[in-house]
Amino acid sequence: MNPSPTHDTPIELIQACFAAQAERALALRTSSASERIGKLKLLQAALLKRQSELHQAFASDFGKPAAEVDLTELLPVVDEIHAATRHLRSWMRPRRVMPGLTTLGTSARVTYQGKGRCLIIGPWNYPVATLISPLVSAIAAGNTVILKPSEFTPAVNAVLGTVIAEVFDAAEVTMVTGATATAQALLDCPFDHIFFTGSSTVGKLVMSAAARHLASVTLELGGKSPVIVDESADLAQAAELIMWGKLVNAGQSCIAPDTLFVHRSVRDELLHRCKVIVAARYGKSDAAIASSPDLTRMIHERHAARVAALIDDAVGLGAKLLLGGGHNVRERFIAPTLLTDVPPELRAGAAGHRF
Known part of the structure; x- marks a missing residue:
């Protein structure tokens, strides 16, 4: 039995x-x-x-x-x-x-x-x-x-x-x-x-x-999964693949992209395309995204709190919040988030974290 x-x-x-x-x-x-x-x-x-x-x-x-x-x-x-x-x-x-x-x-x-x-x-x-x-x-x-x-x-x-x-x-x-x-x-x-x-x-x-x-x-x-985008990339395709890989299962995948290294000549356009994809797929605000039936939640409150703390720490150390940042630990909700200009010490400190 x-x-x-x-x-x-x-x-x-x-x-x-x-x-x-x-x-x-x-x-x-x-x-x-x-x-x-x-x-x-x-x-x-x-x-x-x-x-x-x-x-x-x-x-x-x-x-x-x-x-x-x-x-x-x-x-x-x-x-x-x-x-x-x-x-x-x-x-x-x-x-x-x-x-x-x-x-x-x-x-x-x-x-x-x-x-x-x-x-x-x-x-x-x-x-x-x-x-x-x-x-x-x-x-x-x-x-x-x-x-x-x-x-x-x-x-x-x-x-x-x-x-x-x-x-x-x-x-x-x-x-x-x-x-x-x-x-x-x-x-x-x-x-x-x-x-x-x-x-x-x-x-x-x-x-x-x-x-x-x-x-x-x-x-x-598990491990880290950086993405490198150079000036010759198809930005429309790159943005679609990056955001799909990151947002499926709310990013809780061992090979989900977690860090973008983008050539400065295409940086702004790529990030804009990423923002447009999130808005089209889930909504234009954290409130709309939170009510979307298409976004998976964190597995438990402890994991949600850990990811929320990583985002808050990054902003506190000088990273710029380009998209998202909202979270509700009790609901296990983390909004799709893009951070830019992340300080080197934070990148090193987050090396052991899985998002």
């Missing part, structure tokens, strides 16, 4: 789930392409069946519009499933290789098999895509999986928990929920592979825990 998708999973149940997957992991290594493809198609059908439920869940957790949910959460997963089901048979096919000098006269081939028991730890910013996309790969490769979503997206987790329990037996795939204690209990288990998406700080802890068990890891970690 899969654990509850909305409460902290007891450590004893985590250990029981991990133990239950040991025997199943051995069987899945020799499962056929047809069996794996069948599971992936069931997963896709279950997700799409609950599309409206996911829309409501994202509205609850993020205030995220339905079209953005489809574009950034569901379509990427569907694409992953389509790619896996289309290519899986060729991926699984053994490959002949030439023997080395010391083994002349023999034949050799490479046979692919799953890692075994896998752990996937997802972040809060894209709670479906970053959790289910690696699950697709793990299932295609013939593994068992324990999923650990972020505790900050309880409504989405509840829907995902229902999907997982409907499609998979707990000995194959299960989802556990909770905060730090849950994550630590999982990292104490000797998984064969760990897939983690999140901060570099936590990534180091994950890699350290994996090393204790000689587990392999896949780490997708």
